[in-house]
Amino acid sequence: MPTKQELLDLQFIEVRHKLIEVAAFLDRIDRHPGAADFRYAALQAAIPILLSARPDRTSGVLQALSDHSHETIPKAVIQGALGAARPAEDSDLGKAG
Amino acid sequence: MYIEPHAHMVSRTTDDYEKLAIAGCEVLCEPAFWAGFDRSSPAGFYDYFRQLTEYEPKRAAKFGIKHYCWLCINPKEADDPVFAREVMALIPRFLDCPTVLGIGEIGLNKNTRNELAIFEEHVQLAMDRNLPILIHTPHLEDKLKGTRLTLELLATFSQLERSKVVIDHVEEHTIAQVLDAGYWAGMTLYPHSKCSSSRAIDMLELYGSERLWMNSACDWGVSDPLAVPRCMLEMKQRQHSAAAIEQIVYHNPRKFLSQSPRFVL
Numbered sequence: 001m002p003t004k005q006e007l008l009d010l011q012f013i014e015v016r017h018k019l020i021e022v023a024a025f026l027d028r029i030d031r032h033p034g035a036a037d038f039r040y041a042a043l044q045a046a047i048p049i050l051l052s053a054r055p056d057r058t059s060g061v062l063q064a065l066s067d068h069s070h071e072t073i074p075k076a077v078i079q080g081a082l083g084a085a086r087p088a089e090d091s092d093l094g095k096a097g
Numbered sequence: 098m099y100i101e102p103h104a105h106m107v108s109r110t111t112d113d114y115e116k117l118a119i120a121g122c123e124v125l126c127e128p129a130f131w132a133g134f135d136r137s138s139p140a141g142f143y144d145y146f147r148q149l150t151e152y153e154p155k156r157a158a159k160f161g162i163k164h165y166c167w168l169c170i171n172p173k174e175a176d177d178p179v180f181a182r183e184v185m186a187l188i189p190r191f192l193d194c195p196t197v198l199g200i201g202e203i204g205l206n207k208n209t210r211n212e213l214a215i216f217e218e219h220v221q222l223a224m225d226r227n228l229p230i231l232i233h234t235p236h237l238e239d240k241l242k243g244t245r246l247t248l249e250l251l252a253t254f255s256q257l258e259r260s261k262v263v264i265d266h267v268e269e270h271t272i273a274q275v276l277d278a279g280y281w282a283g284m285t286l287y288p289h290s291k292c293s294s295s296r297a298i299d300m301l302e303l304y305g306s307e308r309l310w311m312n313s314a315c316d317w318g319v320s321d322p323l324a325v326p327r328c329m330l331e332m333k334q335r336q337h338s339a340a341a342i343e344q345i346v347y348h349n350p351r352k353f354l355s356q357s358p359r360f361v362l
Contacts, residue, residue, distance in 0.1 A: 001302075002336050010334055011295070058296065062270040066241035067208075076176045076207035081237035 022047075042084035099325055099346035101125045102354065103202075103231070103265060103283060103312035106153055106164070107132065107145070113315070113322045118160035120326040123347075124362065125157055126354065128167040128202035128231050133317035135174055139183040142170065146187065150194040165360060167201035167231050168192065175215040176207070185218065192226060198357040199223060201231025202265060205243040208235060217250055224254065229261045229356050231283075234271065236290055244271040248278055261356050263310070266291050272300055281308045281353050286324035294328035298335055301345060310350045 002010070026043075029036055046064040049057050067085035098121045106114070106127050117125065127149060136142055149166040157164035168191055170184040191197060200223040205212045223230045235243035247264065251257060264275045265283035268291065275282045284300060285291040292300075297311050313324035321327065325346055332342045354360040 007335075056269065058299070059269040062268055063241065065238055066270065067238045069242060070245075072208055072210045072213050072246065074210060076209050076212075079173050079206065081235065081239050083237045085238045 038086050039082065039084045098123050098343075099329065100350040100354070101312060101322075101325055102310050102350040103128060103285065103314050104322060105130055105314065105316035106157070107148055108317035109315060109322060111156060111159075114157055114160045114162060117322055118162055120323055122162055122325075124163045124165070124350075124354075126165045126167065126198065126350075127153060128233075129169050130171045130202055130233070130316065131173040139180070139187060142184045143187055146191045150191055150196060154196050163362075165196045165198050165354070165357075167199050168197055169200050169203045169219050170215065171202065172204050172206040172212045172216065172233060172235075176209050176211045178211045178214060181211075181215045182218075185215070185222070188222070192228070195359060198354060198360055199229035199231060199261075200226075201229075202233040203230065204233040204247055205235050206233075206239070208239055208243050208246055213246060213250060216247075220251065220254060220257070224257060229353070230263070232262065232264045234264060234266045236266075240266070240268065241270055244274060248274060251280075252278075260308075263353055265312070266314075267300075268292055269296065269300065272304060276304060276308060281310070284309065284311045285314045286311060286321070286328055287314055288319055288321065294324070294331045297328055298332055298337070301332075301337075306341070306345050306349060308349075308353075309345060310353065311345060 029040055042065055046061045049060040049064060052060070054060060065084045069088070101117065101122050101124070104125050104127055106125065129145065129149060132145070136145070146168060149168070153166070154164040168188050170181045174184075175181040200219050203216050203219040205216060220230060232247060234240050234247060244264070244267075251259075251262065259279035260281070263281035263283050266285045267275050267282045272282055284297040286294055286297060291314070301309065311325055311328060313320065313322055315322040315324070329342050329346055332345075351362060
């Protein structure tokens with residue numbers, strides 16, 4: 001198993017790049033006109049998980065970006081996925097069936 | 098040498114078969130899935146099943162790759178139950194083809210009632226024929242709920258052999274539930290969604306390799322048919338042994354797939 005130092009040597013530059021992309025995306029959204037939607041709110045809710053000390057931050061972020069409703073829905077409104085759960089009041093997508 | 102247990106080659110060029118062969122792919126398995134658009138009639142699926150059982154094995158064989166497939170109507174086109182059942186009625190006539198391994202990739206897409214009903218009928222078909230099952234789990238925000246609904250449905254089949262079921266596209270928030278329930282789990286290496294090589298290796302380190310495989314699922318979208326060999330390289334960079342790499346990319350898929358008597362290496 002590689003040491004922390006070896007993992008940093010292997011992956012730090014790549015992860016640094018990804019972190020800067022996240023920062024730049026947040027800046028970009030903030031300076032452009034119009035209103036952000038539930039996806040931006042979901043990102044904002046997930047980002048603090050990165051700073052926590054829990055050992056399962058990846059699962060935590062995925063959970064934060066997931067639909068937590070329990071029942072099947074009556075009908076698919078779209079075939080694809082949006083990456084974050086739409087609040088129930090916005091759409092039938094998040095409503096229990 | 099490795100096995101690619103989940104690739105949608107109908108969407109790929111013949112060049113990709115050559116790349117896979119050069120990278121060491123010995124066997125490739127292709128589940129039936131969405132083609133990037135909705136087919137307008139069951140006849141479209143009839144032709145698709147012929148493509149999977151007749152044409153792709155020949156195309157793969159030109160590069161020394163054995164091609165197997167799984168059959169079903171995929172969950173993205175299963176929300177219309179009348180249409181879905183017309184397609185399902187075509188499946189039995191293909192199940193005796195020599196390269197058909199089982200039923201898949203079935204499951205849920207948007208977690209609808211009709212998707213769940215058609216999923217249940219596919220599971221019953223597989224059990225009636227004693228066939229392995231390959232299950233797709235939904236994308237992105239729908240995966241957590243879809244995985245839970247999937248496990249709840251499968252639990253209602255008391256005679257289901259869990260070792261003959263692989264639940265694919267697991268991520269960090271779903272893998273434990275799948276493995277704890279006794280099923281195999283597939284990790285799909287896919288850009289922007291599903292799982293990266295780095296995260297797949299993390300999950301291997303955390304959960305062990307006993308009932309795990311990895312695949313590229315390369316399809317009509319932005320995806321990489323060489324995702325598995327790239328992950329093998331990262332495993333090596335992260336000091337996994339050659340034996341550990343061979344276990345996850347060759348011995349594990351061979352063990353699961355050999356539950357179909359048609360799977361011959």
